[in-house]
Amino acid sequence: MLQTAQRSSETIKTKAVPHERFLEAFRWMLLARTFEEKLVSLYRGGLITGGVYIGKGQEAVSVACGLFLQKGDIFAPLIRDQAGRSAFGEPLVDVARTYLGSRQGPMRGRDGNIHRGLPRQGQLAMISHLGAMVSVTVGALMAKRFKGEKNFIGLSCIGEGGMQTGSFHEGMNLAAVEQVPLVIVATNNHYAYSTPNEREFACAELVDRAKGYGFEGYNLDGTDLSACLDVIGSAVKRARAGRPPQLLVASTLRLSGHGEHDDASYVTDEIKREPFAQDCLKRADKLIVDLNLVDAKRLQGWRDDAAAQVDQAITTAQKEAAPDANEDWCAISTRALVDQAQ
Amino acid sequence: MSITYLEAIREAQAKLLRDDERVFIYGQDVGGTFGGAFKATKGLAREFPGRVLNTPISEDAIVGTAIGAALHGMRPIVEMQFADFSSLALNQILNNAGTHYWRTNVPVPITIRLPSGGTKGSGPFHSQSMESIYAHYPGLIVMTPATVEDAYTMLIEAVAIDDPVVYCEHKYLYYHLKADKLPTEGLPAGKARIAREGRDLTIVTYSAMVQEALAVAEELASDGFEIEVVDLRTVKPLDTDTVLASVARTGRLLCVGESFPWGGATAEVIARVTSEGFHLLDAPPQRVNAKDTPIPYHPNLWSVHRPNAKSIAAKARNLLRE
Known part of the structure; x- marks a missing residue:
């Protein structure tokens, strides 16, 4: 029953006509890029404590991850998924709150930058x-299946670096054993922090692992928004x-530092000339302009709107307000069982 | 009619599955007709179809799955086949479950059962006591039941608690410990129990060492010493008040634990008593732990590696002389 993973040579090609949600996706990408550029300038100005991790070059893959999910679905974004998080419904102000340490943010200053979420949502x-x-x-x-919910799926993001962990392997295998959607x-x-692919894995194609896990696998061009929408949407x-669990492997270049x-x-000059090094945004x-999908004035309006939202x-x-050091610091919710360790 | 410590754990899980549809059991070999390496889930898969599930040998993913299920309304019970193997799930337990409520304000109600401690011939990888590692990290409750009654009521309580609970059940007690019947209620988590009253020396301990301490108390009673035995029941939170009250009565403290000696539950008890109750002590507090080596296979070696009534009694006699 399981479909053999497709070889890279069979990577799904861009269709002539962009995906029906292309422009909607583009606007989320634009918002993510604009927002992350702002984060970078705040960081350089010393206004953000800790790190800033951006998804430059990966917005097309990321937005497609968030865009097709519905209420009731589960989304597990990782560090370069601002576009997907926004498309899934994360309020932009919560991102700003997390980076700037506002106590009104979802992490209340306890955790920062990309370590944030709204598990109940x-x-x-x-x-x-x-x-x-x-x-x-x-x-x-599994919880949703136990409770009898219908029509839900989960989408979990990873990089080729994270694919080499034991935890990833265990999770993939278990997903297929449990046959969850x-x-x-x-x-x-192409880089796990500074480590290039050849020191990360030795298989010809990461997507070939899909068959070994009992997943259906597909490659995609992560610089091509329409392809991302087609492949991830499908x-x-x-x-x-x-259908069995799905493994998609997108090819991009990280257009920032770790x-x-x-x-x-x-990052070598040679790799920067590869097709996967193109900037998806x-x-x-360019496609919007070439196909005249939106006129210049409207496009500028979208840019202005993104900047205003940011x-x-x-x-x-x-x-x-920043978090107060005198606030409740309990690590557990059961107050009666808080240990009195000093 | 008598019931063992192991049967109490099985009965608690049967009750939980019966009473609460959010409960499911997840672990290696727990399901099917097998019912677990120690039979703690025997018959439950048949009685509760689809809710007692075998897993691959994937400790990390087992706990990760339990976390995800708990976040979306379930009350999973994870059985680690041996406590030792929970080291493979440390990341999920400590970094994911242990931080989650504090980070997100959403608690993770999972119960992780750890068949713990040494039995003869089990060697370095099937004998460990992990409670001190879990107690060290924030965000977890660590239970160490020492009686059949506590094994039953504390497991039921563990599943009711909204936070992650590491439930350390002692394999040596599985068959050795029996009670006439199961209790309907017990002391709450976080409360220590005076297992035996005395006035000359306090032994603070937990899990299987409670039985050893009670044997020591019995032996020393024939020499005229009255030993008080405090069963911590949960090592985290630690019931410092009950310990201090006992030391106030006896003036002498001996802490006993089966885990390795560096740091840990016994060191924590002594640290708290010396910093909060130094004036109560008539002699320097002492402790007995396992040796600082891996746990040996051969009974000749194992019998001196693990604290036992003999080694505890020797330490107690020295302390009583001071």
């Missing part, structure tokens, strides 16, 4: 230990229709 809060969120997504889906979107951005449909503290000087933008989110969060 289906957006899981990642931990830094990669691969760990795959099985958590599986468990959330799951889509795994893996973005091969996988979401298949998962919803009860974090903004990292100048990424190890620029590609989408300004509003940042301004709001900046006005809010």
